Amino acid sequence: MHLAKFKVSASSLRSFRLLVFVKKAHYHHGTHDIDLFHDKNWIVRGPKFLHLPESERTKLDIFQFNINRGESDNVYLQDSCFKDNLDKAMQFIYNEKLSSLDAKQVPIKNLAWLKLRDSIYQQLKDPRQQSQTYVPPISEIIHPSSPNNLVPLLINCNKINNSIWKAILKNGQSNDISTLDKFIHILQQTFDHTYEQNILPMMMNANDTDGAHNVDITNPAEWFSEARKIRRHIIMHIGPTNSGKTYRALRKLKSVDRGYYAGPLRLLAREVYDRFQNEKVRCNLLTGEEVIRDLDDKGNPAGLTSGTVEMVPINQKFDVVVLDEIQMMSDVDRGWAWTNALLGVVSKEVHLCGEKSVLPLVKSIVKMTGDKLTINEYERLGKLTVEDKPVVDGIKGLRKGDCVVAFSKKKILDLKLKIEKDTSLKVAVIYGSLPPETRVQQASLFNKGEYDVMVASDAIGMGLNLSIDRVVFTTNMKYNGEELMEMTSSQIKQIGGRAGRFKSRSTSDDIPQGFITSFESKVLKSVRKAIESPVEYLKTAVTWPTDEICAHLMTQFPPGTPASALLQTISDELEKSSDKLFTLSDLKNKVKIIGLFEQMEDIPFLDKLKLSNAPVKDMPMVTNAFTKFCETIAKRHTRGLLSYQLPFNLLNYNCIPNESYSLEVYESLYNIITLYFWLSNRYPNYFIDMESARDMKYFCEMIIFEKLDRLKKNPYARKPFAPTKGHFPSSKRRSHT
Numbered sequence: 001m002h003l004a005k006f007k008v009s010a011s012s013l014r015s016f017r018l019l020v021f022v023k024k025a026h027y028h029h030g031t032h033d034i035d036l037f038h039d040k041n042w043i044v045r046g047p048k049f050l051h052l053p054e055s056e057r058t059k060l061d062i063f064q065f066n067i068n069r070g071e072s073d074n075v076y077l078q079d080s081c082f083k084d085n086l087d088k089a090m091q092f093i094y095n096e097k098l099s100s101l102d103a104k105q106v107p108i109k110n111l112a113w114l115k116l117r118d119s120i121y122q123q124l125k126d127p128r129q130q131s132q133t134y135v136p137p138i139s140e141i142i143h144p145s146s147p148n149n150l151v152p153l154l155i156n157c158n159k160i161n162n163s164i165w166k167a168i169l170k171n172g173q174s175n176d177i178s179t180l181d182k183f184i185h186i187l188q189q190t191f192d193h194t195y196e197q198n199i200l201p202m203m204m205n206a207n208d209t210d211g212a213h214n215v216d217i218t219n220p221a222e223w224f225s226e227a228r229k230i231r232r233h234i235i236m237h238i239g240p241t242n243s244g245k246t247y248r249a250l251r252k253l254k255s256v257d258r259g260y261y262a263g264p265l266r267l268l269a270r271e272v273y274d275r276f277q278n279e280k281v282r283c284n285l286l287t288g289e290e291v292i293r294d295l296d297d298k299g300n301p302a303g304l305t306s307g308t309v310e311m312v313p314i315n316q317k318f319d320v321v322v323l324d325e326i327q328m329m330s331d332v333d334r335g336w337a338w339t340n341a342l343l344g345v346v347s348k349e350v351h352l353c354g355e356k357s358v359l360p361l362v363k364s365i366v367k368m369t370g371d372k373l374t375i376n377e378y379e380r381l382g383k384l385t386v387e388d389k390p391v392v393d394g395i396k397g398l399r400k401g402d403c404v405v406a407f408s409k410k411k412i413l414d415l416k417l418k419i420e421k422d423t424s425l426k427v428a429v430i431y432g433s434l435p436p437e438t439r440v441q442q443a444s445l446f447n448k449g450e451y452d453v454m455v456a457s458d459a460i461g462m463g464l465n466l467s468i469d470r471v472v473f474t475t476n477m478k479y480n481g482e483e484l485m486e487m488t489s490s491q492i493k494q495i496g497g498r499a500g501r502f503k504s505r506s507t508s509d510d511i512p513q514g515f516i517t518s519f520e521s522k523v524l525k526s527v528r529k530a531i532e533s534p535v536e537y538l539k540t541a542v543t544w545p546t547d548e549i550c551a552h553l554m555t556q557f558p559p560g561t562p563a564s565a566l567l568q569t570i571s572d573e574l575e576k577s578s579d580k581l582f583t584l585s586d587l588k589n590k591v592k593i594i595g596l597f598e599q600m601e602d603i604p605f606l607d608k609l610k611l612s613n614a615p616v617k618d619m620p621m622v623t624n625a626f627t628k629f630c631e632t633i634a635k636r637h638t639r640g641l642l643s644y645q646l647p648f649n650l651l652n653y654n655c656i657p658n659e660s661y662s663l664e665v666y667e668s669l670y671n672i673i674t675l676y677f678w679l680s681n682r683y684p685n686y687f688i689d690m691e692s693a694r695d696m697k698y699f700c701e702m703i704i705f706e707k708l709d710r711l712k713k714n715p716y717a718r719k720p721f722a723p724t725k726g727h728f729p730s731s732k733r734r735s736h737t
Contacts, residue, residue, distance in 0.1 A: 047111055047199060051121040060098065060110060063091040065117075065124060073127040075155060081179070086154065089183035090117075093191055112195035116147065116187070119194075123151035135159050139636040142168055142685040144189040145602070147198075157182040168685060196604045200551060217553060217570055218577035220543045221368045224344035226315050232371045234342075236326075236362060237353045239378035241497030242512065248376070249322045249351040253304065254281050256319035262309040262341055264325045264334075264462055266290070267436045272306040286311045288615065289677035309337040310613070314546075318347035325462055326354035326362070327490075327538060332586040335542030339582070343369065343543075357490055361538045364581055382500050382512030386528045390518050391472060395422055401469030403454040405495055407478045409433070409663075410716035415455045415474070417714060429708060430456040430464070433617065433667045435674075437701045438708070439464060461494040470515040471499040476526040489530035496531055543582050544613070545570050547606050554605060562598055563608045564591045589618075596623060597630035607633065615678055621646070621668040622675070629679055632686050640689035641676050641696065651699045656706045662715035663707055670700045 049057060056062050064087050067076050076083050098113055123129035134152045141160050144153060158179060165177050169185060221228070237245040250272065253259045263269040266287045273292070276283035285292040286307035294302035309323065321341070329338035342350065342365060352362060356377070366373045391397040395418060398404070404419075406412050409431050416427040428442040428451035439459065445451045447467040458478075460466060476492070477484050500514020516531065518524040545553070545567070554566060564587075571584035594612050597603060603611070611633075616626050625646055632639050642648060650669065655661045673696055680687035 047115050049114055049118045051125065052114060052118040053121075056117065057114060060113060061094060062117075063087050063094065065121060067124055073130070074124060075130045075151070076124050082155065085180045085183045086120075088180055089187050092184050093187050096188070097191055108199050109195065112191060112199045115194050115198060116191050119147040119150055123148070130155060132156065138164060138638060141165075141186070142638065143193075143636045144186050145193045145197075145636065147190050147194055150186070150190055153186055154183055157186060170684075193604075196606060200554060200605075217545070217549060218573050218582075219368070220339070220574075220582050221343055221365070223546050223549050224314065224340075226346050227344050228369065230346065230348075232345075232347060232369075233349045234362070234366050234371050234373045235349060235351045236359070236373070236375045237351060237378065238356045238359060238375065240355070240380045241494065242382055242500070243378040243380050245353040245378060246322075246324055248378075249324075249353050250275075252349070252351060253320050253322050254279075256303075258303045258318045259320040259322070260304070260312055260318055260345075260347075261306040261322045262312050262324060263306070264309060264328055265436065266308055267440060267464070268324065268462075269306045269308050276304065276306065288681065289674050291681060309341055310334075312337075312341045312345060314340070314344040315346060318345065320349045320351060321345045321347040322351045322353065324353045326352040327358040328354075329358065329361070329541045330538045332542060333589060334585075336544030336585045339541040339543045340546070342541075344546075355490065355494075356535050357538050359537070361541055361581075365541065368581075380497075382514060384497065384500060384514045384516065384531075386496075386524075386531050387470075387515055387517040390521055390524050394519055395419055398423065398425060398453055398472070399470075400425070400449070400452045401467070402472055403456055403460065403466065403468040403470070403498065404472045404474060405456060405458070405460075406474045407457055408716075410714060411474070412455050412457060413711065413714045413716060417711065419453060419455070425452040427451060428454050430454065430459050432457055432459045433671075434459075435667075435670045435701045435704060438705050441705055442708075458491065458495055460498055461491075466498055468499050468514070470517060471496050473516070473518045473523055473527050476523050476530075486526070487530070488536060489533045490536050492527055492530035496527065540583050541581060542585050543574075544585050545609075547609065550609050551606065562594075563605060563612070564594050564598065567591070567594075567609075567612075592618075593626075596627050597634070600630060600634040602634040602636075603630065610682065615671070615675060617668070617671045619664070619668045619671065621665070622671045625672040626675060629675065629687070633679075633683060636686065638686055638688055641673065641687075641693045642689070646672060648696060651696055651703065656703055657710065659713065659715065663704065664715065666700055666704045666707065670697070670704065673697045673700060 053066055056066075065076055067074055076086070093116075094113065098109055129149075129151050131152055132155060134156050136153050136156055136159065138160065140146065140149070140153060141157070141164070144150070162177055165182060169177060169181060217223075235249075237249050239245050250261065253261055254276070261269070261272045263272065266289065269285065269287050270290075273283055273285040277294075282294045282296075282302035282304065284294050284302050284305040284307075286305050288308060288310060296302075309328075312321070323338060323341055326338055326342070329335045329342065331338075342352070342362070350371075352358075359375070363373065395415075398419065404415055406415055412429055412431050416429050419425055419427050428446040430439050430442050434442075442451070442454075443464045443466055446454045447465070454460070454466065454468065460468075473492075473495075476487050478487050478491070479485075496516045497514075499516055500512040516527060518527060549570075550566060553570065554561070557566065567584065567587060567590065571587055574580075574582050574584055590612050593614065593616050594608065596616075597608065597611060611630060614626065616622055625644065628644055628646075646669075647665070648669070650661055650665060673693055676687055676693055677690070677697075680690060680693075
């Protein structure tokens with residue numbers, strides 16, 4: 001088995017193939033020689049063309065069909081309009097899918113083309129396949145996935161109402177949808193299905209793939225060929241919190257025609273979008289849940305876009321791309337988005353804003369990519385002081401402008417209730433699973449002075465402008481998902497640095513003054529050590545394979561290989577690489593999400609990889625809803641959010657004072673709704689009625705805010721309410737509107 005530059009060890013592949021073969025064929029261990037897997041007749045199964053004329057198997061640019069004139073029942077010969085539309089549509093597909101590609105580089109695309117023509121020949125020669133009484137289901141029109149039913153679909157495509165075709169083709173401006181447009185859509189979708197589901201899985205020899213053997217999977221810099229064709233200028237803006245890094249990068253972004261701001265949170269992307277709009281700078285918004293196109297009078301979108309880092313268009317050409325919080329590239333869950341953007345964006349200049357801890361890592365990566373590197377380092381705009389003593393009198397010693405930091409929802413809400421009980425201070429709260437809009441509301445009320453004290457998790461570490469005078473740590477320990485661990489100095493600096501971000505309330509000085517303390521001497525000592533410690537440099541960048549890399553590597557495995565097995569192989573190979581500069585995103589969580597839909601055979605392989613990055617919170621109600629959403633994709637249904645059997649009846653004013661319906665229920669509902677938006681942006685033909693979903697989202701945010709404001713006891717101090725049938729309040733289904 002020749003794997004060339006793939007560097008996938010023969011032993012690991014051989015072992016995996018043995019496992020798959022034993023599982024499928026029920027062979028007993030030791031009965032068959034492992035070398036069986038090197039038999040190319042077993043490894044590669046080329047497609048069979050039973051109906052395609054021999055003369056057309058080598059010459060590709062043929063668009064008509066050679067049908068015998070004696071076949072009187074043939075629609076291709078009898079219906080000149082059908083023939084004309086089919087021939088023109090086939091020529092369009094060829095030009096779109098093949099003529100723009102180097103045939104030597106992508107030979108298996110040619111096989112998909114030949115297989116498509118073979119299927120059409122088979123059906124054109126079979127009168128039973130040419131029924132004019134067939135009424136296509138809408139799901140099959142949206143996503144044609146049965147090449148053996150292609151001709152009946154084409155013959156009867158005009159039986160689907162034009163208003164539905166307008167939605168499918170996203171042609172809302174014109175009433176003129178031609179039969180040719182419909183033919184092109186059906187054939188294009190069928191070609192993609194044939195390539196992804198029939199051709200790609202059976203081509204498993206590296207010598208027969210589309211150039212996959214020329215890519216080194218242990219070197220992610222090679223995954224992004226377009227970016228490697230140019231020498232980019234990487235400009236780093238590094239410094240602590242409140243040093244003006246992002247401000248300088250955005251100033252450059254505003255001066256160019258084509259650019260993208262990539263933020264860590266939807267809130268930050270929206271903030272930059274709003275700032276540009278207020279400054280009369282045209283800008284689009286692009287996040288996983290929200291897309292706003294700033295169109296001019298002629299319908300042209302703005303050249304600048306503000307969005308989340310996961311949404312950066314890798315192969316689009318830019319003048320400037322700003323990657324904010326670049327140190328996040330080492331985050332085990334989301335770091336891949338920063339790493340892939342740094343490696344892959346096609347931009348003359350790439351501005352990186354973040355902590356100094358990422359500097360050596362970026363230097364190593366830039367050395368691999370061959371780009372130019374410029375480093376700008378900034379000092380903090382203001383003074384940060386660690387106080388000598390803990391807060392006197394504990395909670396009663398808190399003062400207006402303090403932010404108390406804790407690391408669990410239960411602890412945060414306990415502190416809110418206790419502070420409001422023992423003092424006259426009004427308390428705002430921020431933690432990770434709160435809706436972003438609720439966090440902004442809480443931050444705004446705190447900044448305006450309507451709330452006196454903030455109690456928050458490390459969610460304040462980025463993305464929120466907070467007028468904090470003093471950060472008060474309750475602990476220096478944090479649960480990492482498996483065990484309680486001491487916080488790193490970088491984490492403590494990131495949180496503590498939020499103090500004094502704006503002009504302090506307690507001083508008339510123009511220079512912001514920030515203070516850090518704790519309730520306990522032991523914790524304060526640990527915090528002081530972290531703040532004063534030297535920089536802890538990051539060593540590893542987290543990455544995630546592109547669709548193209550997965551498609552290439554997939555050709556090395558037997559058909560039916562689970563997506564999780566492919567990802568594990570890539571992870572293992574990255575681990576073995578000599579410099580260990582890159583590691584794969586945390587597979588434990590990814591595999592857990594993949595497990596929710598991996599057995600759904602009707603979801604294409606690459607879609608499964610896409611869905612593995614869905615923002616699914618580890619909450620039972622959320623994972624249950626996500627499974628239902630994946631079934632919609634598998635069955636190619638079209639559904640609105642309200643058509644799912646989920647407890648949306650709880651979006652009711654009467655539930656606000658009822659403590660039986662806890663915060664966690666509404667946090668779960670909110671995640672389900674945002675997950676629906678995420679899926680709708682990627683599968684707009686399946687997930688519809690965004691207006692209702694948007695109403696539900698706003699109403700859910702309002703209920704969460706009201707429940708926090710009226711909190712009388714901690715809902716996380718006991719087992720949270722899990723809604724089941726019979727527990728919903730008596731209300732109309734759409735009471736939220």
